[in-house]
Amino acid sequence: MTGKEMRDMSFPTNFLWGGATAANQYEGGWKEGGRGIAVHDLMTDGTKDEPRRIYCRNDAGDEVTILQGECIPFGYQGFLKEGYYYPSHNGTDFYHHYKEDIALMAEMGFKVYRLSVSWTRIFPNGDDLVPNEEGLGFYDRVIDELKKYGIEPLVTILHFDMPLHLANVYGGWADRRLIDFYLRFARTLFERWKDKVTYWITVNEINVLGGYWTLGLASNHRKNQANSNQGETPVEDAGIKLQSIHHLLVASAMANRMAREINPDFMLGTMCALSGIYPATCHPDDVFGAYEFRRKALMFSDVTMRGYYPNYAASIFDQYHFKLRREPGDDELLRDNPSDYLAFSYYRTTAFDRNSPNTTTTGGQQAGPNPYLEKTPWGWPIDARGLRLVLNELYDRYQKPLFIVENGMGNVDIVEEDGSIHDDYRIAYLRDHIMEMKKAVEIDRVPVLGYTTWGCVDLVSAGTGEMKKRYGFVYVDLDDKGNGSFKRMKKDSFFWYQKVIGSNGENLG
Ligand code: BGP
DSSP states (O other), X not given: OOHHHHHHOOSOTTOEEEEEOOHHXXXXXXXXXXXXXXXXXXXXXXXXXXXXXXXXXXXXXXXXXXXXXXXXXXXXXXXXXXXXXXXXXXXXXXXXXXXXXXXXXXXXTOSEEEEEOOHHHHSSSSSOSSOOHHHHHHHHHHHHHHHHTTOEEXXXXXXXXXXXXXXHHHOGGGSTHHHHHHHHHHHHHHHHTTTTOOEEESSSSGGGOOHHHHHOOEESSOOOSTTTTTTOOOHHHHHHHHHHHHHHHHHHHHHHHHHHHHOTTOEEEEEEEOOEEEXXXXXXXXXXXXXXXXXXXXXXXXXXXXXXXXXXXXXXXXXXXXXXXXXXXXXXXXXXXXXXXXXXEOOOEEXXXXXXXXXXXXXXXXXXXXXXXXXXXXXXXXXXXXXXXXXXXXXXXXXXXXXXXXXXXXXXOOOOTTSOOOOHHHHHHHHHHHXXXXXXXXXXXXXXXXXXXXXXXXXXXXXXXXXXXXXXXXXXXXXXXXXXXXXXXXXXXXXXXXXXXXXXXXXXX
């Protein structure tokens, strides 16, 4: 390719630049407008080294503590324990700041804004027959505000959101009846916004969902004390999780079918966490190990994009001594209703080392360290080149458009005396990743629909519950324990991203 040819190519003019958030970390207003309680409302704050917790008790009053991602012991329910801080109750208060925040997004030139709908704001218990009109009204106003500025809403139906009632009464997604409740929720949104929303994501990061927190699961084994299995997924829990994700995959396919009947022009995606995996060395066992490890993530996008479980899924299930239970018609549903595009999050890459393989994960994430990469203060390896690789990998595999719906760097920001925030580390991270995306689009010809950075306005970290792990272009005055005014302030990256979008990705500064 000549230099001239390269210069003539660029991002398509309708490329969707923007940012992404999720209700559970951003919205707040947890007891307003008739909203019901979700499991994430019971999750305390944590730190990089201290996992977030959920306090649980049974009818006899015995208490245990579970960590984020774990299943609740059978017979127990989560509760709010006095004296602890629960960051999702206020998030960063989009509920009361949506007009201001959307105006800031518009000022940056956003073409798209990815938001999620809080399930319990629409169906407070999850299994209610009639939706909560007040909750729908809130999102009507948000969507209308976006439309006012010509910003395309990208709506995630389910983003780490589990109505407490569904978890406690049904045992969450392990129970197939949740498919019907989810479909009632999805239908309500599709019908309500059929003329206003084109881009949908049925489920966020379907491959990494787990435990009580996101799937509402109870464990078959009884936990005697807190932290008894910290960081590990017991084999039997992995089985419940995989079965539950199967229910979600079926629900997602049924939602695709329903959505296409409501508006055939909808663009439907399911979202997977697909940060990349490398072999730690060129030793054949590392290379094949990395390949197998990657399949633990790709298995799920294979189902949503190709419409069937791949051949190798059976060997993954064998590792967990798990036998998938399918109902008649499941295979046809998956086959006939694949997604239109693959949405994915990309933050980092990790490396598979045959000598210390991560055997506990079921979602194909976090294989092991890579000595060649620098890390964020939270230890996430920074690898912009990996994004180009993953874009190529996924397009080679599926031949359907891709949408990068999360990317970014969590970091501590310092507010100077004059109120300025010099986040050049964030600009550097995003610039390098956009450059690699640009190469994938322009040189490799990978069709990418858009790019939404994670946490465009600062929000609570899902992984640690901290505020100081910030991703945004807009700073929110709030600390790790909920002190602050919620005041919004523009960071240097705000003005940088404005230029990126204004030049359609040509001026990366
Ligand atoms: C993804 C989630 C987001 C977001 C992001 C960053 O897995 O979809 O909700 O939180 O990761 O992670 P963290 O908030 O832990 O830094």
